[in-house]
Amino acid sequence: MSDEALKVSFPKRAGAALKDAFLQEALTIATTKFIELRRESFAGFPQGEALRDRARGIKEATLQRLDFYLGQLADSVERLGGRVHWAATGEEARETVLRLCRDRGVRMAVKSKSMATEEIDLNEALERAGVTPVETDLGEYIIQLAHEKPSHIIAPAIHKTKGQVAELFSKELHGQFAADPEVLTAVARKALREKFLQADMGITGANFAVAETGTVVLVTNEGNGRMVTSLPRIHVAVMGMEKVIPSMTDLMVFLAILARSATGQKLSSYTTLVRGPRQPGELEGPEEFHLILMDNGRSRQIAGTLREALYCLRCGACLNVCPVYRQIGGHAYGYTYPGPIGILLTAMLKGNASVKDLAHASSLCGACKDVCPVRIDIPRMLIELREQLDREKIAPWTERTVFTLAALILKSPALFRAAAAAGRLLQRPFLRNGRVRSLPLLFARWTATRDLPPVASKTFTERWKEMK
Amino acid sequence: MKASLMITCLGDLLFPEVGVAMVTLLRRLGVEVDFPEGQTCCGMPLFNSGYHAGAAEVAARTVRLFEASEHVVVPSGSCAWMVKTEFPGLLKHDPALRAAAERLAAKTRELSQFLVEVLRVDRIESSFKGTVTYHDSCHLLRGLGESAAARKLLKSLRGVELVELPEADQCCGFGGSFSVRLPDVSTAILDKKLANVERTGADCLVACDAGCLMQMGGGLSRRGSRVRALHLAQILAGEDKG
Numbered sequence A: 001m002s003d004e005a006l007k008v009s010f011p012k013r014a015g016a017a018l019k020d021a022f023l024q025e026a027l028t029i030a031t032t033k034f035i036e037l038r039r040e041s042f043a044g045f046p047q048g049e050a051l052r053d054r055a056r057g058i059k060e061a062t063l064q065r066l067d068f069y070l071g072q073l074a075d076s077v078e079r080l081g082g083r084v085h086w087a088a089t090g091e092e093a094r095e096t097v098l099r100l101c102r103d104r105g106v107r108m109a110v111k112s113k114s115m116a117t118e119e120i121d122l123n124e125a126l127e128r129a130g131v132t133p134v135e136t137d138l139g140e141y142i143i144q145l146a147h148e149k150p151s152h153i154i155a156p157a158i159h160k161t162k163g164q165v166a167e168l169f170s171k172e173l174h175g176q177f178a179a180d181p182e183v184l185t186a187v188a189r190k191a192l193r194e195k196f197l198q199a200d201m202g203i204t205g206a207n208f209a210v211a212e213t214g215t216v217v218l219v220t221n222e223g224n225g226r227m228v229t230s231l232p233r234i235h236v237a238v239m240g241m242e243k244v245i246p247s248m249t250d251l252m253v254f255l256a257i258l259a260r261s262a263t264g265q266k267l268s269s270y271t272t273l274v275r276g277p278r279q280p281g282e283l284e285g286p287e288e289f290h291l292i293l294m295d296n297g298r299s300r301q302i303a304g305t306l307r308e309a310l311y312c313l314r315c316g317a318c319l320n321v322c323p324v325y326r327q328i329g330g331h332a333y334g335y336t337y338p339g340p341i342g343i344l345l346t347a348m349l350k351g352n353a354s355v356k357d358l359a360h361a362s363s364l365c366g367a368c369k370d371v372c373p374v375r376i377d378i379p380r381m382l383i384e385l386r387e388q389l390d391r392e393k394i395a396p397w398t399e400r401t402v403f404t405l406a407a408l409i410l411k412s413p414a415l416f417r418a419a420a421a422a423g424r425l426l427q428r429p430f431l432r433n434g435r436v437r438s439l440p441l442l443f444a445r446w447t448a449t450r451d452l453p454p455v456a457s458k459t460f461t462e463r464w465k466e467m468k
Numbered sequence B: 001m002k003a004s005l006m007i008t009c010l011g012d013l014l015f016p017e018v019g020v021a022m023v024t025l026l027r028r029l030g031v032e033v034d035f036p037e038g039q040t041c042c043g044m045p046l047f048n049s050g051y052h053a054g055a056a057e058v059a060a061r062t063v064r065l066f067e068a069s070e071h072v073v074v075p076s077g078s079c080a081w082m083v084k085t086e087f088p089g090l091l092k093h094d095p096a097l098r099a100a101a102e103r104l105a106a107k108t109r110e111l112s113q114f115l116v117e118v119l120r121v122d123r124i125e126s127s128f129k130g131t132v133t134y135h136d137s138c139h140l141l142r143g144l145g146e147s148a149a150a151r152k153l154l155k156s157l158r159g160v161e162l163v164e165l166p167e168a169d170q171c172c173g174f175g176g177s178f179s180v181r182l183p184d185v186s187t188a189i190l191d192k193k194l195a196n197v198e199r200t201g202a203d204c205l206v207a208c209d210a211g212c213l214m215q216m217g218g219g220l221s222r223r224g225s226r227v228r229a230l231h232l233a234q235i236l237a238g239e240d241k242g
Helices: A011-017 A021-041 A048-063 A066-081 A089-102 A115-119 A120-126 A138-143 A162-172 A181-198 A226-231 A248-262 A307-311 A317-321 A325-327 A339-350 A368-369 A378-392 A397-411 A411-426 A443-447 A460-467 B011-012 B016-028 B042-049 B052-065 B077-090 B093-108 B110-118 B138-143 B149-155 B182-199 B212-224 B232-237
Strands: A083-089 A108-111 A133-136 A201-204 A208-210 A215-218 A236-238 A270-272 A288-294 B002-007 B032-034 B070-074 B108-110 B130-134 B159-162 B204-207 B228-231
Touching: A011 A325, A021 A248, A021 A288, A021 A317, A021 A325, A021 B228, A048 A066, A048 A248, A048 A307, A066 A083, A066 A208, A066 A288, A083 A089, A089 A201, A089 A288, A108 A181, A108 A226, A108 B228, A115 A120, A115 A236, A115 B070, A120 A133, A133 A138, A138 A162, A138 A181, A138 A208, A138 A248, A138 B204, A181 A226, A201 A226, A208 A288, A215 A248, A215 B093, A226 A270, A226 B093, A248 A339, A307 A339, A317 A325, A317 A339, A325 A339, A325 B182, A339 A368, A339 A378, A368 A378, A368 B138, A378 B042, A397 B042, A397 B052, A411 B011, A411 B093, A460 B011, A460 B016, B002 B016, B011 B212, B016 B032, B016 B232, B042 B052, B042 B077, B052 B077, B052 B093, B070 B077, B070 B110, B077 B093, B077 B108, B077 B138, B093 B108, B108 B110, B110 B149, B130 B149, B149 B159, B149 B232, B182 B212, B204 B212, B212 B228, B228 B232
Parallel strands: A083 A288, A108 A133, A108 A201, A201 A236, A236 A288, B002 B032, B002 B070, B070 B108, B130 B159, B130 B204, B204 B228
Antiparallel strands: A208 A215, A215 A270
């Protein structure tokens, strides 16, 4: 999201999302569907639970020796004739792509869906440099036409209804198209086919990269990833460095649970394995292959609070089940990665100050942890993040004062009793039929929409004396 | 058998009738109930918002209060979760306290779990009559892995019909301070929950957590619903005993 949009506070952005009827409709339909599909998929897959444990173990072990596996990956890729570029920051990753475009006269780049390139605002940078980026994943294509950002990790246009897409296509692609997914897909397919043939460069992310073999793995449902990596003369893959895994055997473990978690499929329609540029004797594939290994704040967290967030497979399951995400959608979060995992990734990439409000955009219900294929303990990390905000004095002083007072009261039964007595007295003017229906100040945030039970005329502690 | 009641802050101040119902019920089942005095709160509001030094102090005094107890019974799944999973970690810097916290964790149960796991109750006699639906509180369901105990007890009641709540496992939107930090989002989540509750046609919405009951009960009474939000203990004891 632009800096301009971020000037509106998170609660206001969330409030606007709640009032957007189209968004509400689209979100409810899509997330409910995703939840059902995932549940059915794992219900018929008894070995799934053990595979989730194993996948978590692989991520953990790989992080322990990340430098080794990255070195091995780089060697493997270069042995195949590919080039590896190390990028300490998003800026460096972006510059590497731009330099390749400049040096090789690239005018148009087709892209397969990639959150890593969203993370570094690559499209905007390409446009400024005179290179036309074309998103070829249907969802990404829709939001590119609408000049928006993805609002879900795997379903970037989840916030749009089919009616809105029909309207958008009719306007941007000059025609009159029905709000029928099949018709709209055919329209996009035709428009994109030409771009694939014109493009000089294909840009992808990577779901996994296998250290032993130098294989970059793309998991897609539209086959566009395969076209992006085989038709243009140059293929550039941009990946966060935590995406490396040791072996092809490990890959099988992840593939068995990734699509099930994301869309409820056993496997996605296409699993594309890319190994370097076209080899002598091969009929297709790019002349050049470049792999950009991006740090951008990740290595700092290997021994940090957010370590487990580096296990993330980007399946989006935690978004679908999150009661907050389901209400406000992805854009309200304000950054590249939305939802519960997105809050952690935003803190990782942009620093703690950027999640001052977002860290509290969770009821800590734990649904995210439950569905995460690698069992990332998101609620725990959110609590730890909140603890840091308090310690680093990023949390507002008013809040810190309230909680310091609360701690004093909860530590002392005498003060606790006094607070109860004060509450009983102060609530009197606001009581209606035994319920507190409106309160001033901070309490109004509750009573605007909900009644509150009054502080009892006799607390349990007082009633116990009669019950002994 | 002896058991100590951990009433929790919300139970003490806002829902004393739940505590009374618990005592009535437990005594009827032959449990000798005691109530260590000087209780305040488990410290979860401090902990969840990141104020861990304060939470640790509150935890330490709670651990000491219940040192002599044989069993500890809690009306809220979230507070039981706090005691069972977070107290030992919060007190890890003091080995003696940590050990005491681990002993407390082991002997603490949320009410429905206490009834089914410890007392091995499989049917209950209660004067309560009506159609009820059950909301799975997040910390009881996902934190403590319990979804069966309360349902089993409710089904055992002669005058009660249990209707399953659609999306029973979804959060009610309370989330402690979340409910006032983002009141609009919290209420939107609540509205979905209450629409599901009303769809069941039940007279009564049952939960095992004072936080959820405050949220859902507050929403029901604000919209003038005929559905009442009650704690499991109130149903099992017969609500007039509250």
